[in-house]
Amino acid sequence: MQTEQHRHAYQGDCGARSRGPEMFYGYCHDTGRMRMMDYPDYLNSMQASYSNLYGRSADAMQPIIDSVTSMFGGSAAQTKRHQHHDEQDCSCNCCIRCADLVEYAHCGEVRQIPITFENETRRERDVKLQLGSFVTESGQETGWQPSLSETEFKLPPCGEKTVVLTVSVECGRIGTQSPGTNDRQQAVSVDSCKVVYGTLRGDGCIVRPLVIAVAILPIHCGAHRAGCGCGCC
Numbered sequence: 001m002q003t004e005q006h007r008h009a010y011q012g013d014c015g016a017r018s019r020g021p022e023m024f025y026g027y028c029h030d031t032g033r034m035r036m037m038d039y040p041d042y043l044n045s046m047q048a049s050y051s052n053l054y055g056r057s058a059d060a061m062q063p064i065i066d067s068v069t070s071m072f073g074g075s076a077a078q079t080k081r082h083q084h085h086d087e088q089d090c091s092c093n094c095c096i097r098c099a100d101l102v103e104y105a106h107c108g109e110v111r112q113i114p115i116t117f118e119n120e121t122r123r124e125r126d127v128k129l130q131l132g133s134f135v136t137e138s139g140q141e142t143g144w145q146p147s148l149s150e151t152e153f154k155l156p157p158c159g160e161k162t163v164v165l166t167v168s169v170e171c172g173r174i175g176t177q178s179p180g181t182n183d184r185q186q187a188v189s190v191d192s193c194k195v196v197y198g199t200l201r202g203d204g205c206i207v208r209p210l211v212i213a214v215a216i217l218p219i220h221c222g223a224h225r226a227g228c229g230c231g232c233c
Contacts, residue, residue, distance in 0.1 A: 091192035092221035097137065099197065099213035106217055107171035107189050113212070116162045117155060117205050125155040125204050129163065132199040134214065136174060142196055143173055155205060165200070169216060189219040 024042035027049070028035050037045065096102055105111050119125055129151045134144045149164040175190045194216045199209040 089221070091218050094193040094195055094215040094217070096195050096213050096215060097197075099211045101210070102213045102215060103167075104215045104217060105167075105169045106219055106221075107169055107175055109169045111167045111169060111214070113165040113167065114162050115165060115200070115210070116160050117202060118160045119155040119158060119205070122157045124157055126152075127155050127161070127205045128152050128203045130201040130203070131165070132201070132209070134167070134196045134198040134212075136194065136196055140174065142170065144168060144170060144196075146198065165212070167198075167214060169214065171216065174216070190216055191218065193217050193221070 022036040022038050024037045024039065025034060026037050026042045026045045027033070028037075028045065094104075101113070101115070103111050103113050117127060129148055131146060131148055131151075134142045134146065136142070144167060146165060146167045149166075150161075153161055153163075155161050171188070171190055174194055174196070175188070196214045196216065198212045198214070200212060201209045
């Protein structure tokens with residue numbers, strides 16, 4: 001009886017007055033000794049042990065993390081900033097209306113766009129292609145001179161044929177002049193994404209014209225970024 005009364009009246013440093021029989025033997029972090037505990041004190045002791053374990057592991061790993069971060073010059077943080085910058089840059093967002101195919105490009109590039117025509121019938125087809133001019137959504141002429149690798153061909157039964165559309169992305173009429181250029185030089189970029197549309201008719205094959213969209217991005221959109229951080233400084 002004395003022992004039982006002593007257990008119920010014991011006030012340890014790990015908790016206030018005991019809330020039940022002390023049936024668990026555990027380590028008290030306040031006294032640094034093992035002792036009998038009730039369930040709430042024992043649970044708190046276990047939680048404290050795990051917290052100390054993970055806290056020490058994190059402290060041990062921190063010098064390694066700092067060293068790696070310094071070695072790469074904070075490149076991860078720089079990449080995150082650049083990604084956030086691109087997401088917030090509305091000039092890289094393109095508004096493209098209904099189109100059958102979309103090609104992204106920059107000013108001055110030559111894009112080759114392969115288009116495959118498929119014959120799903122058992123009859124040979126004579127196909128003749130007609131390429132329309134490329135204009136902006138507002139109807140502004142670009143002055144482009146696109147070309148097709150072939151304009152007439154026979155499409156065999158259940159066969160296919162690939163034709164290459166070549167487009168020189170010239171921004172002289174729709175872009176802006178770069179600093180230091182004169183009026184006779186071709187613009188090399190656009191202020192924001194501009195979409196140009198062209199149509200391709202295929203007599204003997206496709207029912208309606210194919211709408212081809214060329215989305216012209218500013219020169220900084222999609223640029224590869226190279227950090228100049230110095231990990232040894």
